[in-house]
Structures are given as structure tokens and as C-alpha cells.
Amino acid sequence: MTKLHVVDHPLVAHKLTQMRRVETPSAQFRQLLTEISLLLTYEVTRDLALKKVRITTPLTESEQPELVEEPVVVSILRAGNGLLDGVLQVIPSARVGHIGLYRDHDTLEAVEYYCKFPSLNGQTVIVVDPMLATGNSAAAALDRVKVDRPGTVRYLCLLAAPEGVAALQSAHPDVAIWTAAVDERLNEVGYIVPGLGDAGDRIFGTT
Ligand code: URA
Secondary structure: OOOEEEOOOHHHHHHHHHHHOOOOOHHHHHHHHHHHHHHHHHHHOOOOOEEEEEEEOOOOEEEEEEEOOOOEEEEEOOOHHHHHHHHHHHOOOOOEEEEEEEEOOOOOOEEEEEEEOOOOOOOEEEEEOOEEOOOHHHHHHHHHHHHOOOOEEEEEOOEEOHHHHHHHHHHOOOOEEEEOEEOOEEOOOOOEEOOOOOHHHHHHOOO
């Protein structure tokens, strides 16, 4: 069963509340998203593997820990790029993939329109998208990521609906989820309530 990590931190809670406010302008929303994603990245990378390396400090030689490998980050377009900025501030040399999906109006299935990944083979992959709503695009993105045979896959979002968590847990029981909060529900048109509105529109000012 997918493990769900709700990041419980006063700064995360405070920043998320500012993002939820309807009057928060795009520039501030973007800044808050970057700040919050730094904190979320700290949690999603908490158990990355370390190895001992021999280094020379100004004083002596010493064995110290270093990451075995940096994770690959995959952003689900377009709102994923809002989270990506903060993730890359913490892991600046991470390689990055992008995937774009849209929902077919007739079938309601997620259809891929763009996909460019670095090699994922055997890698730890962190898939990022701020809103885990129905879980359809998250599940489709994870389906595509798994085609490239990654080692482990983690899913990082800002806000989740219980329905999206359940859908992802059912479709990808091996993928752990990190989020700042799980809200009450989805409304009839698939928005998270109370939520923060359309994350892409708020990040890019397209409302
Ligand atoms: N996507 C969003 O941007 N917001 C929601 O509430 C749901 C999906």
C-alpha cells in the first residue's frame, strides 16, 4: 500500500494558508510555492542513500557522507514546474524530465502530448505536481515513468484530495506520496475543496 506522508511543519502550514487566500497575487503565490517546495523536498529526500567518501578538509583527511546518487525529478506540465523550481534549489544538479498530459473530453482519459526524460533506469525518481486531485494524470504519468524502469518512484505534491490519494494508492501501491495537506474532498468539476483554485493559473497568472 502506498505510504502517505503529510508534512507536518508550522512553516509549511503557514505558507499553504497564504497560498489558499484568493487575494494572494501570482508573484507572491509563486514565491510561496518555491519556499514550500524547499521544505517538502527536505522531507521527500530524507532517506536517500549515502556512501562514505574520503575528502581533505583544510585541516586533515576524513571520511564523510555523500549521496550515492542524486534523484531524477519529473515535472508534470505545467503546474509541476512551479514545484520544480524549489526542488532544484535544493538538488541543483538533479536531472529533470517533463511530461505533458491533457484530458480527452470524450473518454476522460489522460492523453500524453509531450514527454522528454533523461535515463530513469534504476534511478530514484521524484514526480512532482502541486495538486493531486482525481489522481488520473498522476497515475498516467507514473505509468509512463515506469516504462523506463526506474529504481524507486516517489510522488510529491502540495495538496491532495482523499479521492486522489485513494486512486494513486490503488493504481501505484509501490509509490509513496508526500504532501503538505490532504483537503476535504473534490467538487463536482474535480477541484480540491477548500483547495487553492487552479494551481497552474495561479502560478502563471492565467486566470
Ligand atoms: N488542479 C488544480 O490546479 N486545482 C485543483 O483544485 C484540482 C486540480
